[in-house]
Amino acid sequence: MKFSTFVLSILGAATCVSAQNTNATTKTAELLEGLQKAPTRLARLNVLKDNKDWLFDFTSGLGTTKNAGGNITAANVANFPALFANGLAMTIAQMEPCGMNTPHTHPRATEILYLVNGEMEAGFIEENGARFVHNTLTKGQGTLFPQGSIHYQINTGCDPVLFVAALNDEDPGTSQIAQRFFGLPPDVTQATLGDVGLQEVTKLAIGIPDNMAIGVDKCLKKCGLTRGSQTMKQQQPRDADNALPGTK
Structure with missing residues (x-):
C-alpha cells in the first residue's frame, strides 16, 4: 500500500x-x-x-542538453523571448574531463567565448583557403569564432571546466558538422570521401556521438579515462532521399 x-x-x-x-x-x-x-x-x-x-535561469534545465562529454545550456529567442530584436544569445557549458564540444558552426552569429576555469583547446577554420586558427586557453582568457566558421572546444584537463559564450544573434543556429555531412545521401558522402565504400559510410554515420562528446585519446590517456558509451540522438533524420543502404 x-x-x-x-x-x-x-x-x-x-x-x-x-x-x-x-x-x-x-x-x-x-x-x-x-x-x-x-x-x-x-x-x-x-x-x-x-x-x-526578463529573467533566464541557467540552472533550471531549460535549453539544456546533457551528453557524455558535458552539458550545455543555450539562451536564445526560442526559450527567452526577451532576446527578441536584441541581436544576442548566450551559452553556458560545462565540459567533463577530456570532454569536447564537437566541430560545429553558427550560421547566423559570431561567438566570443570566455573560459571560467581550467584549460581548453579551441580552433576554427573559415572559408576555403583560410588557415586553421588554434589556441590553448587558460582561466580568464577568451577567443572568438567568426560567423559560419567550423569550430570546436576540448577540455584538455582532468577536471571539469566551465565556459560562457555570447553570440550576436538571438537565433544563432547550430549545425554539427559530422551529423549533417553524414546525413547527406550516402552515395554523395561516399563520393566526397573518395575511395570509401558505402558500408564504411554507414558505419561512420551511425556511430557519431552527440555534440558534447568524449574528446581525444591523448587526454584520455593522461587522465586515465576510457571513452565508454555515448549518446547518439542527434543523427540527421532519414527518409527515402538520404536513407542508408538496406533501410529503404
Missing part, C-alpha cells in the same frame, strides 16, 4: 512537471507572437510586462 502511494506521488510529480513545461511553452509562444506584432520597443516592453519575463 505504501509502495503504491509512493508510485502515485512520483507520477503526480511527473505530471506536474510536464504541465509546467507545457505552460511555459505556451507562454513563450504567446510572448513571441506579441513581440512580433509590436511596432516599437516601448510596445515590446509592454508585451514583456512581468519582470520575470
Whole structure:
C-alpha cells in the first residue's frame, strides 16, 4: 500500500512537471507572437510586462542538453523571448574531463567565448583557403569564432571546466558538422570521401556521438579515462532521399 502511494506521488510529480513545461511553452509562444506584432520597443516592453519575463535561469534545465562529454545550456529567442530584436544569445557549458564540444558552426552569429576555469583547446577554420586558427586557453582568457566558421572546444584537463559564450544573434543556429555531412545521401558522402565504400559510410554515420562528446585519446590517456558509451540522438533524420543502404 505504501509502495503504491509512493508510485502515485512520483507520477503526480511527473505530471506536474510536464504541465509546467507545457505552460511555459505556451507562454513563450504567446510572448513571441506579441513581440512580433509590436511596432516599437516601448510596445515590446509592454508585451514583456512581468519582470520575470526578463529573467533566464541557467540552472533550471531549460535549453539544456546533457551528453557524455558535458552539458550545455543555450539562451536564445526560442526559450527567452526577451532576446527578441536584441541581436544576442548566450551559452553556458560545462565540459567533463577530456570532454569536447564537437566541430560545429553558427550560421547566423559570431561567438566570443570566455573560459571560467581550467584549460581548453579551441580552433576554427573559415572559408576555403583560410588557415586553421588554434589556441590553448587558460582561466580568464577568451577567443572568438567568426560567423559560419567550423569550430570546436576540448577540455584538455582532468577536471571539469566551465565556459560562457555570447553570440550576436538571438537565433544563432547550430549545425554539427559530422551529423549533417553524414546525413547527406550516402552515395554523395561516399563520393566526397573518395575511395570509401558505402558500408564504411554507414558505419561512420551511425556511430557519431552527440555534440558534447568524449574528446581525444591523448587526454584520455593522461587522465586515465576510457571513452565508454555515448549518446547518439542527434543523427540527421532519414527518409527515402538520404536513407542508408538496406533501410529503404
